[in-house]
Amino acid sequence: MHALQQQYWAVRDYLxxxxxxxxxxxxxxxxxxxxxxxxxxxxYKFPVWTWEKAxxxxxxxxxxxxxxxxxxxxVPCLRRxxxxxxxxxxxxxxxxxxxxxxxxxxxxxxxxxxxxxxRPAGADGGVNAGDIDEIPDVDDHLSHAMxxxxxxxxKADADEIPDIDEIPDMEEEGLEDEDDAAVAAPKxxxxxxxxxxxxxxxxAKGNLLxxxxxxVLISYDKYYQTPRLWLIGYDENRNPLTPSxxxxxxxxxxxxxxxxxxxxxxSNSLQAASVHPCRHAEVMKKVxxxxxxxxxxxxxxxxxxxxxxxxxxxxxxxxxxxxxxxxNVKDAPPDEDVEGMRVDFYxxxxxxxxxxxxxxxxxxxxxxx
Amino acid sequence: MTIIQxxxxxxxxxxxxxxxxxxxxxxxxxxxxxxxPVTGSYAPGRSITDRESGQDIAMPSALTLAxxxxxxxxxxxxxAVPVTGLLKNYNTxxxxxxxxxxxxxxxxxxxxxxxxxxxxxxxLTKFLLITFADxxxxxxxxxxxxxxxxxxxAWEAGxxxxxxxxxxxxxxxxxxxxxxxxxxxxxxxxxTSSATPEIAPIEELQTFFExxxxxxRLVGFVDPSGAPSNPGWPLRNxxxxxxxxxxxxxxxxxxxxxxxxxxxARSRVGIVKGPSSAQDTGARxxxxxxxxxxxxxxxxxxxxxxxxxxxxxLAEQAV
Numbered sequence: 001m002h003a004l005q006q007q008y009w010a011v012r013d014y015l016x017x018x019x020x021x022x023x024x025x026x027x028x029x030x031x032x033x034x035x036x037x038x039x040x041x042x043x044y045k046f047p048v049w050t051w052e053k054a055x056x057x058x059x060x061x062x063x064x065x066x067x068x069x070x071x072x073x074x075v076p077c078l079r080r081x082x083x084x085x086x087x088x089x090x091x092x093x094x095x096x097x098x099x100x101x102x103x104x105x106x107x108x109x110x111x112x113x114x115x116x117x118x119r120p121a122g123a124d125g126g127v128n129a130g131d132i133d134e135i136p137d138v139d140d141h142l143s144h145a146m147x148x149x150x151x152x153x154x155k156a157d158a159d160e161i162p163d164i165d166e167i168p169d170m171e172e173e174g175l176e177d178e179d180d181a182a183v184a185a186p187k188x189x190x191x192x193x194x195x196x197x198x199x200x201x202x203x204a205k206g207n208l209l210x211x212x213x214x215x216v217l218i219s220y221d222k223y224y225q226t227p228r229l230w231l232i233g234y235d236e237n238r239n240p241l242t243p244s245x246x247x248x249x250x251x252x253x254x255x256x257x258x259x260x261x262x263x264x265x266x267s268n269s270l271q272a273a274s275v276h277p278c279r280h281a282e283v284m285k286k287v288x289x290x291x292x293x294x295x296x297x298x299x300x301x302x303x304x305x306x307x308x309x310x311x312x313x314x315x316x317x318x319x320x321x322x323x324x325x326x327x328n329v330k331d332a333p334p335d336e337d338v339e340g341m342r343v344d345f346y347x348x349x350x351x352x353x354x355x356x357x358x359x360x361x362x363x364x365x366x367x368x369x
Numbered sequence: 370m371t372i373i374q375x376x377x378x379x380x381x382x383x384x385x386x387x388x389x390x391x392x393x394x395x396x397x398x399x400x401x402x403x404x405x406p407v408t409g410s411y412a413p414g415r416s417i418t419d420r421e422s423g424q425d426i427a428m429p430s431a432l433t434l435a436x437x438x439x440x441x442x443x444x445x446x447x448x449a450v451p452v453t454g455l456l457k458n459y460n461t462x463x464x465x466x467x468x469x470x471x472x473x474x475x476x477x478x479x480x481x482x483x484x485x486x487x488x489x490x491x492x493l494t495k496f497l498l499i500t501f502a503d504x505x506x507x508x509x510x511x512x513x514x515x516x517x518x519x520x521x522x523a524w525e526a527g528x529x530x531x532x533x534x535x536x537x538x539x540x541x542x543x544x545x546x547x548x549x550x551x552x553x554x555x556x557x558x559x560x561t562s563s564a565t566p567e568i569a570p571i572e573e574l575q576t577f578f579e580x581x582x583x584x585x586r587l588v589g590f591v592d593p594s595g596a597p598s599n600p601g602w603p604l605r606n607x608x609x610x611x612x613x614x615x616x617x618x619x620x621x622x623x624x625x626x627x628x629x630x631x632x633x634a635r636s637r638v639g640i641v642k643g644p645s646s647a648q649d650t651g652a653r654x655x656x657x658x659x660x661x662x663x664x665x666x667x668x669x670x671x672x673x674x675x676x677x678x679x680x681x682x683l684a685e686q687a688v
Contacts, residue, residue: 047448050446050447053444055436073412073433073446074412074415074428074430076417076426078421078426182373182374182375182519182520182605183375183377183657184374184375184376184377184594184599213428232383237670238379238380238431239670239672239673240673240677242676242677243676243677261677267436269391269678270385271677271683272677362417
C-alpha cells in the first residue's frame with residue numbers, strides 16, 4: 001500500500017508544474033529560485049548549513065546541480081520530545097509565541113502555542129531508548145509492529161533495538177596491552193569548568209540525558225512548492241536511529257501523523273524521516289503575514305530615522321532582525337525600500353516553524369560559528 | 370604535573386555510507402577483500418548550552434564517513450578536515466572475526482610512522498576500518514582503529530588548559546579563524562612575533578619558528594574534542610611527529626604551547642611538556658587506538674539498518 005502511495009506521489013510530483021511566479025506572501029509557497037535564494041542566505045548567515053549535490057540520476061533540473069538540497073550535520077538533541085509529555089499541570093507553562101505585534105491583528109487563534117516552556121523533562125526522559133528488557137524474537141516483528149502503533153509504548157522500542165546477542169562476541173583482551181594512561185576515560189567529567197561530556201549520562205536533577213545527533217536535510221518539494229525537512233538520527237553511541245526512536249523526538253501532535261519515513265528524493269537508496277509538507281504553505285503564510293507586517297513597520301521606522309527605530313525595540317518583534325542579520329541590524333542599507341520581508345528569510349522562518357514540530361532537536365541553534 | 374588525557378576519536382557512519390558500501394560490494398568489490406581507500410572528515414568539537422539546565426554540554430565531533438566516502442573527491446563539510454583511511458571488507462562473519470587485527474593495526478602504524486620519518490603530516494590521522502556487510506539482514510559489523518603513538522613517559526600539561534580568548538589576543542584568534550576558513554587544515558603553526566600573526570603548515574616548522582621566542586610560538590590543530598581539558602586524539606600523533614622531528618621544541622623547560630582549535634569561543638590553549646630525556650632511537654613507538662563499542666569493550670560495533678532499509682520493515686512502518 002505504502003509502495004503504491006509512493007509511486008503515486010512520484011508521478012504526481014513529476015507531473016506538477018514548476019512554480020514560476022513568486023507569491024510567497026500570498027500563499028506561503030516559494031519557487032525553486034526563491035528556494036535557492038533563501039538557501040543561499042541561510043548558508044551565508046549560518047555556515048553550518050551547506051548545499052549538497054544529489055546522487056547520480058537524482059538531480060532535479062529545476063535546481064542548480066550543486067544546490068539540490070541543504071544539509072547540516074550533527075544537530076544536537078538533548079532530550080526526547082516524549083519526555084515533554086503533556087499533563088494538565090503544564091498548562092501554565094504554555095506560552096504564546098507571536099510573530100509580530102499581538103495587538104496589530106487581535107486574532108488570537110493564529111498564535112502559536114509553545115507548550116512546556118522551560119519545563120524540566122520528566123523523570124523518564126529518554127530512558128525508553130535504553131530500555132532493552134525485552135528483546136523479542138526476530139520472527140516476532142509482525143506482532144510487535146502492532147504494538148508499535150502507539151508511540152507512548154516503551155515496548156515499541158525494544159523491537160527496534162538491535163539484538164546484542166547477534167553482535168559477534170569478539171572482545172579482544174590482548175589487542176591493546178598498553179595500559180594507556182593518556183586516554184581520556186569516557187566517564188571523566190570536568191565539573192570544574194561546568195562542562196559535561198555529551199556521551200555521558202547526566203545525573204544532575206535525576207534526568208537522564210541522552211544526547212542524540214541529527215543530520216537535518218531540507219529539500220524542495222515540487223508538488224507542495226515548499227521546503228521539506230528530512231531527519232537522519234544517531235543515538236548517543238552514534239548508531240543510526242530507528243524510525244520509532246526518531247518519533248520520540250517529534251512532538252506528539254505530529255509524530256506518525258505528519259512525520260513518515262520516505263525515500264529521500266536526492267538519493268538512490270536513502271530512507272529518512274520526513275515532515276510531510278502538506279500544511280507547510282498554510283502555516284508559513286500565517287507566519288509570514290505576521291512577520292511581514294512587523295518588518296514593514298520596522299523598515300518604515302528606519303526610514304523615518306534611526307532614532308525612531310531604536311525607540312520601541314520590543315524584544316519579541318526584533319528577533320527576525322537579530323537572527324537574520326547576525327546581531328547587526330545596521331547591516332541593512334539605510335536606503336532600502338519598504339518591501340516587507342524578503343524571501344531570503346523564508347528558510348530562517350521555516351526553521352522556526354520546524355522547531356515546533358521537533359521541539360528537542362536544535363534545528364534553530366544558529367548560534368554556532 | 371598532570372598527564373594529558375586525550376579524548377579518543379569516535380566514529381560516526383552515516384547510513385548513506387552503508388548504502389554506498391552495498392553498491393561497492395556488489396558492483397566493484399564482489400569477493401575481493403583488498404584494502405580500499407575511504408575518506409572521512411572531522412570537524413572542530415563543539416559544546417552546546419542546555420536550555421533547561423543552563424549547563425554546557427560537550428559535543429565532540431565524530432570522525433564521520435558520509436555517502437561519498439569512496440569517491441576520489443568527496444564533499445567535506447565546511448570547517449571540517451578530511452581524513453583518509455583504509456577499508457577492508459570481509460566476505461563472511463567468520464573471516465571478519467578471524468581477521469588478524471594486530472597485524473593490520475601494526476601495518477598501518479608502520480605506515481604512519483614512516484610518513485612521520487619522511488616529514489609529512491598527511492597521514493597522521495589515517496585510520497583503519499574493517500567491515501562485514503550482512504546484505505540480507507541489512508546489518509553492518511564494523512570496527513574502526515585510529516592508531517596513536519604512545520609517548521613514554523606520557524605527555525604532561527604544564528598548568529591548566531585555558532580558554533583561547535583569555536590566552537591569545539583577538540588578532541591571533543581571528544587570524545587563525547580566517548586562515549582555517551580559507552583553507553581547512555588539520556594541523557598548523559602560528560607565530561605572533563610580528564605585528565600580524567602568521568599561520569604556516571607544520572612541515573615548515575624549522576624555518577617558520579627560527580628565531581621566534583617560545584612564547585610567540587603556537588602549534589595548533591583542529592580539535593574534535595569538546596571537553597575542556599582533554600585535547601582530541603589527533604594531537605597525539607602530532608606530538609609524536611614533533612618530538613621525533615623537532616625534539617628541541619620540548620627541550621625547553623617552558624614546554625610547547627598548543628592550541629586546540631574548536632568552534633567560536635571554545636578553543637583551548639595549554640602547555641605541553643614532553644619527555645625531554647627520552648632517547649629517540651627512531652624505532653616506532655607502540656600504538657593504540659581500536660575504537661571501543663558502546664559497552665566500552667574492545668569489540669566491533671554493529672549498525673542495524675533494517676528499520677530503514679528492509680522493504681518489509683518499511684511497509685510495517687507506514688501504517
